Structure formats: C-alpha cells, structure tokens
Amino acid sequence: MDGLDGPVLDVAPRLLGAELTSDLGGERVAVRIVEVEAYAGEGQDPASHAHRGRTRRNATMFGPPGLAYVYFTYGMHWCLNVVTSPPGTGAAVLLRAGSVVHGLEAVRRRRARPDDRVPADRDLGRGPARLTAALAVTGEQDGLDLLDGSGPLRLRLAPTSQERVEAGPRVGVGAAPSRPWRFWLADEPAVSAYRAGGRRRTR
DNA sequence: CATTTGATGTACT
DNA sequence: GTACATCAAATGG
Numbered sequence: 001m002d003g004l005d006g007p008v009l010d011v012a013p014r015l016l017g018a019e020l021t022s023d024l025g026g027e028r029v030a031v032r033i034v035e036v037e038a039y040a041g042e043g044q045d046p047a048s049h050a051h052r053g054r055t056r057r058n059a060t061m062f063g064p065p066g067l068a069y070v071y072f073t074y075g076m077h078w079c080l081n082v083v084t085s086p087p088g089t090g091a092a093v094l095l096r097a098g099s100v101v102h103g104l105e106a107v108r109r110r111r112a113r114p115d116d117r118v119p120a121d122r123d124l125g126r127g128p129a130r131l132t133a134a135l136a137v138t139g140e141q142d143g144l145d146l147l148d149g150s151g152p153l154r155l156r157l158a159p160t161s162q163e164r165v166e167a168g169p170r171v172g173v174g175a176a177p178s179r180p181w182r183f184w185l186a187d188e189p190a191v192s193a194y195r196a197g198g199r200r201r202t203r
Numbered sequence: 204c205a206t207t208t209g210a211t212g213t214a215c216t
Numbered sequence: 217g218t219a220c221a222t223c224a225a226a227t228g229g
Contacts, residue, residue, distance in 0.1 A: 057213075072212065073220065073221070074211070074221095075211025075220095076222080077211095077222050129222050195222095197221085
C-alpha cells in the first residue's frame with residue numbers, strides 16, 4: 001500500500017510531507033506538501049468536480065491513481081490534484097499548499113508581482129494557485145503521471161510521518177461545508193488561511 | 204489589522 | 217445569468 005488507491009480520506013493525509021519536484025519552466029523547483037483537501041468520487045461529494053460524473057474538464061479524475069488533475073478556475077488560476085481512486089471512480093486530492101525546499105530563487109522570480117515586489121517565503125506556495133505558480137504547472141500537465149518518475153512532475157511520498165496532522169473544513173467550498181476533509185501539518189507557516197465557502201453578493 | 208472587490212474563463216442552470 | 221476547490225489590491229477602522 002505504497003500506492004494512492006485507498007479511500008481518499010486515508011490517502012489525503014498521507015500526502016502531507018510528500019515532496020513534489022517540477023522541472024517545468026526550465027528550472028528545478030521542489031516543494032514539501034503541507035496542506036491538502038480530499039474530494040470524493042462520483043455521487044459521493046457535492047463539492048467534487050466528479051460529483052455529477054465525467055465531463056471533458058474532469059476526465060482525468062476518472063483515470064488511475066497517481067495522475068495529475070489540473071483545472072483552471074476563476075478565469076486565471078490553475079489548481080493541481082492527485083487522482084487517488086481506481087479508474088472510473090473520480091476521487092482526488094487537491095494540493096493546497098507547500099513550502100519551497102529547492103529552487104527558491106526561481107520561485108521568487110515566478111511569483112514576483114508586476115511591480116517586482118516578492119511575497120514572503122512562507123507565502124510563495126501558500127494556496128492552491130500560488131502553489132501551481134511556484135511550480136510552473138498549467139493545464140498542459142493535466143493527465144501526467146506523478147508517480148512513475150519519468151515526467152517533469154514527480155511526487156515522492158514521505159516515509160510514515162511523525163508530525164502532527166490537523167483536520168478541518170475545506171476552504172471556499174459551499175456544498176457540504178461541514179465535512180472536515182482538509183488536512184494540514186500543524187505549526188506549518190505555509191498552511192493557507194481558512195475562508196468559508198458560499199455566495200458572494202452578486203452585482 | 205479585517206473586510207470587500209476587480210479580474211477573468213468555464214461549467215452549469 | 218450565476219457560481220466557482222482564487223489571488224492581490226483597495227478600502228475601512
């Protein structure tokens with residue numbers, strides 16, 4: 001069971017402490033995953049992209065464990081998930097935050113603002129879209145295998161973690177808001193801020 | 204500090 | 217039309 005094909009609530013916390021290496025954008029960057037969220041498969045989780053079955057966008061979720069599911073959100077950001085269930089199921093784990101352990105200078109360049117100001121180190125990968133920006137991940141990586149060691153994105157699971165894991169509700173999720181399916185490493189400064197889901201006033 | 208809002212594409216009702 | 221697994225700037229106290 002070094003694989004990722006168990007129940008998503010078991011697999012998600014096991015991704016904490018994993019190291020994700022990217023050779024995208026011509027530079028090597030590695031992060032240590034410190035925060036994740038579980039999304040269950042078709043018909044089991046109203047907040048999951050897989051809830052209503054397979055579509056073009058979520059097709060990768062229904063592939064085998066270890067694939068990268070990358071989606072575009074809010075018109076400008078990419079988010080990266082790891083598929084964790086057998087083909088046809090649709091469960092995945094969103095990688096929500098990581099701390100940079102290699103390639104800090106490259107990440108600072110990538111995350112620099114238009115006015116050249118650079119976020120504090122702890123903020124470089126703090127949030128799902130910040131994490132993909134740090135790693136130079138885009139939709140082109142959707143469907144890549146993260147576990148076979150052959151591609152530009154490689155995930156190496158941590159040995160049995162001895163760190164304290166905490167759990168709470170998922171961030172920004174309106175449907176099924178009470179499920180404590182977000183997991184993070186205690187005392188990690190790169191864990192993102194909680195924000196309740198739900199509607200913003202429309203205008 | 205906390206809270207609100209603009210940016211911007213896609214999926215769905 | 218409206219919501220959305222978001223971020224950063226702007227605004228208010």
